[in-house]
Amino acid sequence: MKIKFLFSGLVLSGFLVFCPATMHAQQQEPDEITLTDVAFEEHFFEALKQKGIENYDKALQALQQCMELKPESPFLYNEVGKNQLALKHYTDAEAAFKKATELDPENRWYWQGLYDVYYAAQDWNRAIPVVQKLTKWRKEFYEEDLVSLYMYTSQFEKALALIDSLDESVGQSDKREMYRLQIMRQERFRKPKKEMLEEAIKKNPQEESNYLELIFLYSESNQEAKAEEVAKRLEKAIPDSDWAQVSLFKFHLNDNEGDKASESLFRVLQSEKIDLKIKHRAFNEFLIYVKNNPQYNNNLEEAISYFDDAQEINVPKEVGKFFYSKKDYERAATYFEKSLEAETDDIETVELLLYSFEASEQYKLLLEKAEYYLELYPIHSRLYYFAGFASNKLNQFKEAKAFLEDGLDFLVEDPELEAGFYNQLAIASEGLGDSKRSDSLKERAAKLLKQKKT
Template identity: 65%
Template sequence: MKLKILFYSLMLSGALCVPETGYAQKEPDEIALANTEFENNFYEALKQKGIENYDKAIQSLQKCLSHQPDNAVIYNELGKNYLALKQYGDAENAFKKATTLDASNRWYWQGLYDVYYEIKDFNKAIPIVQKLMEWRKDYYQEDLVSLYMYTYQYDKALALIEEMDETVGISDKREMYKEQILSLEKYSQPKKEMLEEAIKKNPKEESNYLELIYLYSESNQEEKAQEVAKKLEKEIPGSDWAQVSLFKFHLNNNEGDKASEAMLRILGSPKIDSKIKHRVLNEFLIFTNNNPQYNSSLAKAVTYFKDDATVNVPKEVGKFFFSKQKYDQAAVYFEKGLQQKSDDIEGVELLLYSYEGANQNQQLWDSANKYIDYYPLQASLYCFAGVGANRLGQFKKAKEVLETGMEYVVEDPELEAKLNRELGEAYGGLGDQKKKELYFTKAKELLKSKIN
């Protein structure tokens, strides 16, 4: 039924109309018969294409052409079917014929572009995309940039990228292309010289410094980039962007105090993008791992992200230290993370793991019990509480909380094994060696079954 509706809509729009001159000398009955055959064949072609019988669809479309040899719609449909069959030469010819008959229909050009893109004939694709830009310039410009890159036409690509940066804004993909182009000496060296001259003429224009720092960094001329960053800081002392470059240089030179100062300037700047701030924090975190004397600077840096709705920064910092088995430091940041998001059960468990790893047994016992009140069905919390109680020598409390936790274990042999082992510890502390061995044996069997 939908295909019938499509057919009649094409008829009404004039796309499938039979030219009057073609039947000027024919009887009305002959014209009606021709129209009926045309309609049936076109309907059959759409039906066969819909069920992916492309060969049969083509046969029906060829019959349509015998009635209307200059119908662009038929050639467009032929192109689609040939393309589906990967008969690219036939598809190209069909779409070309459609565009010749009706150059005003965007979709005929789109079909031709699809053929060239499929066979990776990007040189042929370029003029087609330029034609398609008459309908949707902003959309097809992105394709044109890529086509210029694929065909090594870097001058044209760079010019179009700069035009689009001005008109539609910067995109990650175009920035990547721009980096590739400017990494070539042919493009970067003249640009560097031009920017150096521009800085001499107007030393208060910040953007020239930033672009030059970027170019030097991309070509691994770090000393040159640092010189430019220092010039920027001298000429424009309030420039936060200068600190982005200087921060990296200070880290590389192991100048922790200067790096800390630059980092805090960056994090406090409303001008600098959050992605850059996250990257700076991450680099300082790695630096602090090897230079723990800067832990206080790291803690201060984390406070700048307290209103970040996208990432729980303290929690992520905690995960970093947790992965390094620095459990006492991890616990500090997991606590801060839970202050930002108190209903984070993963954060709760990571905090309790950290207390356990750092042997902070009183905190482990107190916190586990606190969170049991919030999550009474979470078996792992009872296990943490049991570990804390056992380590504090409170074996009766451990036994009670662990036995309660057993009731909530669901298909988790590892957790069940740990509960049994801790129960064994509790009974051992209470002087019941028989039950101690019983629970230890259960724990071993559970772990063994998990391995098998």
């Protein structure tokens, strides 16, 4: 009785649509009915158990015994399909799910199983009609998959039509937008789209989105002059369009029009409509421009101020890193100091600042700043190294020796830095007249570096 109770629960919660106690009752003796049903249930639950512990072959054996008793049960073929799919026997899984759909074509899950097979086998062409069938039950859910399948099979017209439909019914998505961009990179789609957008702009010159899409299409096909012309038309038609300035900013930079580029950049940075990522990208482009046009340093400073409240981006630090990578160490130091005004406890920026002073040979500043930050971070070994290095450069060998020996006490598993300490101690010892110790320290440093290489 317990087994039959459990089995009835499956009937209610799953997809089993028969009653073993009454099926074919007129053709069988009562004792045969009971024995058959009990045997069936035992085999079926054995199949479920074996599948649960991933013994798929044993599960299939149990299901075969079930099918000998109930050969036309679609749910049995569904279970066979699941086990064959788990074994990656795609042909057998396909056959099982197909049989299940033939026996019960209105059960969504049998079609889903068939789709799972085609998806696992990456058989996109055969997956498409199955997914089209599945849209009967969950239209927009499966249409999302259908877009991908059309893309995989290069059916771009169908994909684009479905993208437009979904954008209208459920709103845009990043994935569909990516697909749209891939499609629109093909010239056969661009030309009619451009013509359509030009006509749409004539009919409704106040619709900003048409200008933006047309600018993108021209830019993607390297027609920068036409893209710039559309951006200027947008600015004229909608003077308060912030998006027009995003495009115009790029064109002004390309034309080496620094003043106009600055004006457009500030419009972009002030806008509440434009995403922070786009603002940051525009700022980075301006930063590269200023590297070769230092007369716009003041404009760069003003642009940085727009990011003061951007918690996720430390713009002065990023600018400092940019100039540091270009070996413009003095400008790098300026921005690292500005960054530290906002984030005083950023030890990475402290080190970058000190490296900048070292590289630009500003040894007095290096010593001054190293000593200042040692007050804040008294166990940070690299600060002692900077202080010792700067003291050596200033011929203050006694002070250098004290800094370096103190710093060694806080050094933890950094062979390269440790070798640097010994080299600087060697210089300090030489400066203090202890050549023998100096030679010993140099040997020790060389040994550490050799070990690091091996």
